[in-house]
Amino acid sequence: MIKFNDKAIAEAAYYIWQNNGCPANTSAQDWDAAIHQLNAMSALKTASKKLASSRVIAAKKSVARAASLKSASFKATVLNPSSSKLSSSKNSNNSKLSNSKKLSKKSK
Numbered sequence: 413m414i415k416f417n418d419k420a421i422a423e424a425a426y427y428i429w430q431n432n433g434c435p436a437n438t439s440a441q442d443w444d445a446a447i448h449q450l451n452a453m454s455a456l457k458t459a460s461k462k463l464a465s466s467r468v469i470a471a472k473k474s475v476a477r478a479a480s481l482k483s484a485s486f487k488a489t490v491l492n493p494s495s496s497k498l499s500s501s502k503n504s505n506n507s508k509l510s511n512s513k514k515l516s517k518k519s520k
Contacts, residue, residue: 414450414451414454416447416450420450421443421446421447421450422443422446423446424446424447424449424450425439425442425443425445425446426442428442428445428446428449429442
């Protein structure tokens with residue numbers, strides 16, 4: 413529980429008292445309600461900061477994960493070129509050539 417200064421509590425209690433229609437003999441209730449309201453607002457701010465912080469951390473992790481996946485993919489392509497798109501297109505061109513050679517042999 414956070415300790416608030418009397419001025420902040422008094423101001424909140426005044427607005428609560430006004431919103432309730434300025435009833436008589438409710439100062440203790442209004443004071444307690446003001447403390448409760450200030451605590452709730454403080455907890456909300458803290459939770460909001462934690463949520464924003466966790467979102468930033470999650471975003472950083474996501475970027476790092478994407479970068480490592482991209483790096484791993486690049487390394488795999490460099491170390492094993494047969495898995496790249498370029499080499500797969502070469503393989504398909506080679507198979508087309510061998511098919512055309514087979515056809516030309518059959519026709520002879």
